[in-house]
Amino acid sequence: MPTKLAITGAAAVAHAMRQINPDVVAAYPITPQTPIVEYFAQFVADGVVDTVMVPVESEHSAMSAVVGSAAAGARTMTATAANGLALMFEIVYIAASMRLPIVMPIVNRALSGPINIHGDHSDAYAVRDSGWIQLFSENSQEAYDMTIIATKLAEREEVLTPAMVNLDGFITSHGVEGVEILDDEVVREFVGQWEPKYPLLDIDNPITHGPLDLFDYYFEHHRQQQEGLKNAYKALPEVFAEYEKISGRKYDFLDLYRMEDAEYVMVVMNSAASTAKYVVDELREKGIKAGLVKPWVFTPFPKKEILEALDGRKAVMVLDRAMSFGKEAPLYSLVKSALYEAKERPMMGTYVYGLGGRDVTPTMLHVPFEDAIKGELDPNEERYLGLKE
Amino acid sequence: MPVNMKQLINLVEKEDWPFTQGHRLCPGCNAPMVAKWATMTAKALGYEPVVGAATGCLEVSTTIYPFTAWNIPYIHNAFENVAATISGAEAAYRSLKNRGKLKTDKPIKFIAFGGDGGTYDIGLQSLSGAVERGHDFLYILYDNEGYMNTGNQRSGSTPPGADATTEPVGKVKTGKVQFKKNIVEIIGAHENVYAATASTSDPFDFMAKVEKGLKHEGPAFIAVLAPCVRFWRIPESTGPKVTKLAVETKYWPLYEIDRGVYKITRKPRNFKPIEEYIKSIGRFRKALQHPEYKEMIEEMQKYVDTRWERLLKLEEVTKGMYLR
Ligand SMILES: Cc1ncc(C[n+]2csc(CCOP(=O)(O)OP(=O)(O)O)c2C)c(N)n1
Ligand code: SF4
Secondary structure, three states: OOOEEEEEEEHHHHHHHHOOOOOOOEEOOOOOOOOHHHHHHHHHHHHOOOOOOEOOOHHHHHHHHHHHHHHHHHHEEOOOOOHHHHHHHHHHHHHHHHOOEEEEEEEEEEOOOOOOOOOOHHEEEHHHOOOOOEEEOOOHHHHHHHHHOOOOOOOOOOOOOEEEEEEEOOOOOOOOOEEOOOOOOHHHHHHOOOOOOOOOOOOOOOEEEEOOOOOOOOOHHHHHHHHHHHHHHHHHHHHHHHHHHOOOOOOEEEEEOOOOOOOEEEOOOHHHHHHHOOOOHHHHHHOOOOOEEEOOEEEEOOHHHHHHHOOOOOEEEEEOOOOOOOOHHHHHEEEEHHHHHHOOOEEEEEEEOOOOHHOOOOHHHHHHHHHHHHOOOOOOOEEEOOEEE | OOOOOOHHHHHHOOOOOOOOOOOOEEEEEEHHHHHHHHHHHHHHHOOEEEEEEEHHHHOOOEEEEOOEEEEEOOOOOOOOOHHHHHHHHHHHHHHHHHHHOOOOOOOEEEEEEEHHHHHOOOOOOHHHHHHOOOOOOEEEEEEEOEEEEOOOOOOOOOOOOEEOOEEEEOOOOOOOOOOOOHHHHHEEEHOEEEEEEEOOOOOHHHHHHHHHHHHOOOOEEEEEEEOOOOOOOOOHHHHHHHHHHHHHHHOOOEEEEEOOOEEHHHHHHOOOOOOHHHOOOOHHHHOOOOHOOOOOOOOHHHHHHHEEEHHHHHHHHHHOOOOO
């Protein structure tokens, strides 16, 4: 029987990790990811799990150690946020190129500078081209579920690609909510045993991991990585369906909220989607056909699903919790490019909100809808929600 | 039982080379000797070596995809993180063994190779972290006193006067002014560690230390002076001859720090002046012509003499005082 616990998002993720019981966890603390590592360390200290934990001296070494561990053949996890992810950056790419199914919760936090410990998505966006699968979660329940889903997905033979599970710093990681925790055996059976094909520790069949890859093969290997992500795109619906069977919770590439007949659609990721849903409800009560699209999957980017969801709508307002200096905001530019093939292109607007953990209020989220209803969207003008002028 | 010639010959006769020929290191390079001797020693002792390497000459020249010179499991990750990488692999080994998931019951030993750049400089944090955490692994530094792979730049190990492209000898400067960072004492100062120097001039001393390092339960570190023939500007066949001079001139004393206890493993009967060593290496040629050359040599001589005296005293006072 699943149990309902009132816990933080960090604790929910740590419980998922406890149930997955990875062979190795190497991690380094950084606010607001720290409680994940602390909870998990306590599970290790109490003998609740027999994971070997490597309390490294930096995130760079955390990512390096998990590469060593995963290559050795162990199911391996780590977790980080913002500057930690930035310090890992070099090895984040290497992990993907070595096709190691590492799972890494990212507690989204603003990427310095200036230094700020609160949430935005600049960290996740910074590694969007690193070759990792990137899942996003609105709340603690989703963060828990996605951690389990990511493990199953990353290890599929045709995928073999590391996966990040994003959850918002403080809002999700530190906020207490009711979270339904599946039975330990159910999770264990779902994720199964990890059987690596070419582990470093197979001493009878020695192989060379991480060789020098010059111009004669590098290109082909990148092409293969692309295949892994294409396969992840194909495998995701299956894994979601399997997960629905054990949990009753239905996931998809996109969370479509009141979208059947929606004319004015907001696109936003993670926790702000909760507030956006509330705003959509308010507008619906007034008879305005508002709707929301929340991507659960950012990489592989569900371009086709976005097109299907948004083609023919009156207006699409994309909200980014990060900037791309000198360019269009990351999610906006991807949604916009997905709509290139739309039969009936909607009006579009681009909004940046909540940087560095700035509060996101319903009043704020009404603004893009109001702009759309008034017909005042400008696809080339980046607007800022809640910015002090 | 220390590793002996017979065991090595057995291996050679079986043609069971853990590190094979066919790599693309320069002829005369001393790095492959280090890799070969270390992995052969491990094999001869009945261990299965699992190897990691940092980016550098040894790595780029031995694993050009789809070829590899490694006949044993090998992993390269990046430049500065071989110690962290191998510590992850070692943690995986412990975990999988513990959980009964390991497919073999042969004794595995982890060996990390790094150049001086990847060890003294950019990789020091990762190395110190791994050593401090007490992973069971042997780190072997092949010290060619510079970044050779990227074209002879200075490292924390480059000696004064040696020409390096990022700190060249010029009209007003005799190249780098600092002496080498004392990496062995830095690592030796960690807890429960076996740390030693070795030289390509003395393979048996090196192999004995490799054996000690492998048998030591916990981290072990060996710094091997291993010339780069190319940027040291020495004839191809003379690497070990030059490192012999390094030992005889006190430039590179052979010693170990075993859990805090110092021991000099080679005490040359007749020391030679440091100048002889300097003159044997083309890399110092420009410094030789520098107006401040004399002062530089005097300073170096004083330095190596003092350090030798210091080593003797440390050997005396730490005798038997194992920290563990
Ligand atoms: C983060 C990073 N910085 C710089 C480099 C470039 N680089 C590759 S190998 C190397 C020098 C290696 O020197 P060393 O460790 O002494 O080994 P050697 O080449 O002498 O064998 C440098 C600077 C790199 N690969 N990664
Ligand atoms: S450049 Fe020097 S260190 Fe590199 S392979 Fe050649 S001789 Fe060896």
